[in-house]
Amino acid sequence: MRRRRSSLWSDVAFLFFLVLCYVTILYVAGDPNRYMENLFFLNIAFLLAVITYFTNVTAGLVLNVAFIFAYGGYILYRSVTGGEAIGTGSYYWMLLAPLLTLAVWLFTWESRQLQEENDDLKEQKERLATLDESTDLKTTLAFQKDLSVFAGISERYGIPLTLVVIRVKYWNEMRRFIRADQLSDAILDISKISQASIRTNDTLYLLDRENVTWGLLLFTDREGAKVVMERIRSSLTQFNTQDFADKYKVQLNLKIGAVAYDKSKVESAIDFVAQAQRQLEYDV
Incomplete structure (x- = not known):
C-alpha cells in the first residue's frame, strides 16, 4: 500500500510539472513583446528547480524567496520609473517558480522514497536468501x-x-x-x-x-x-x-x-x- 501511494504521488507530481510547463509555454507565446524577458525568468525558474532536485526543498524554497523579492523589486522599479501598471501577469513568475520547485521536489522525494525502499528490499533479499540465484546452491x-x-x-x-x-x-x-x-x-x-x-x-x-x-x-x-x-x-x-x-x-x-x-x-x-x-x- 505504501509503495502504491508513493508511486501515485510521484505520478501526480510529474503530471503537475508537465501542466506547469504547458501553461508556461502558452504564457510566453501569448506575449511576444516580452519574449526575451519571459525567457530569462523561465531559465531562472528552471535553474531553481534543478538546484532543488540536486539538494533539498529547503534550499529551493530559500532561493525562491530570494527570487520573489528580487522580482518584486524589479516590478516595482519598472512601475516607478516607467509608469507601467502592475497587472496580474506580473505575478506569474512569482507563482510559477515556487510551484515548479515544489513539483520537482515532490517528484524527487517520492522517487527517492521508492529507491530507498527498493534498496531495503534488495538488502533484505540478500540477507535472507538461502539459495544462490545462478546456481541454486545453498548459501x-x-x-x-x-x-x-x-x-x-x-x-x-x-x-x-x-x-x-x-x-x-x-x-x-x-x-x-x-x-x-x-x-x-x-x-x-x-x-x-x-x-x-x-x-x-x-x-x-x-x-x-x-x-x-x-x-x-x-x-x-x-x-x-x-x-x-x-x-x-x-x-x-x-x-x-x-x-x-x-x-x-x-x-x-x-x-x-x-x-x-x-x-x-x-x-x-x-x-x-x-x-x-x-x-x-x-x-x-
Whole structure:
C-alpha cells in the first residue's frame, strides 16, 4: 500500500510539472513583446528547480524567496520609473517558480522514497536468501542454519559429520581469461562436478562467490570424506579433458580440504568453515 501511494504521488507530481510547463509555454507565446524577458525568468525558474532536485526543498524554497523579492523589486522599479501598471501577469513568475520547485521536489522525494525502499528490499533479499540465484546452491546463511541441525543429529545418534571445502586454484587469475558473462556458467559447471560426486542426502553449499568456495556437509568420517574427495578429483580430470578446457580456454584445478566436526573445538559455523579452509593449505 505504501509503495502504491508513493508511486501515485510521484505520478501526480510529474503530471503537475508537465501542466506547469504547458501553461508556461502558452504564457510566453501569448506575449511576444516580452519574449526575451519571459525567457530569462523561465531559465531562472528552471535553474531553481534543478538546484532543488540536486539538494533539498529547503534550499529551493530559500532561493525562491530570494527570487520573489528580487522580482518584486524589479516590478516595482519598472512601475516607478516607467509608469507601467502592475497587472496580474506580473505575478506569474512569482507563482510559477515556487510551484515548479515544489513539483520537482515532490517528484524527487517520492522517487527517492521508492529507491530507498527498493534498496531495503534488495538488502533484505540478500540477507535472507538461502539459495544462490545462478546456481541454486545453498548459501552461507543456509549453511549456518543447517549446521546446527546436522550437528544435533551427529551428536544424538553418534554419526560422524565432516565438512569438505573445495576452492578453485588461481581463481582470480582464471577470471581474467573467462568472459564476464561466462563466470556464472563456470561456477555452475564446477558445482556440477561436486554434486555428481556426492550422495543425494549430502548437501553442497556455495560459501564464497568471489573467491569461489564450496562446502560439503557429509555424514561420514575423515576416511569417508577422502573417498568423496578422490571422486571429485577423478571427475575433475575427466571434466578437464572433455569440456572445461575447450569451453573456457583454461585448465581447472581444485584445492580440497576436510575437517571432522568436534563440538568442543567448533565455536560457530564460521569457525567450522575456517578450520576446513586451513586444511586447503596442505593441498598443494
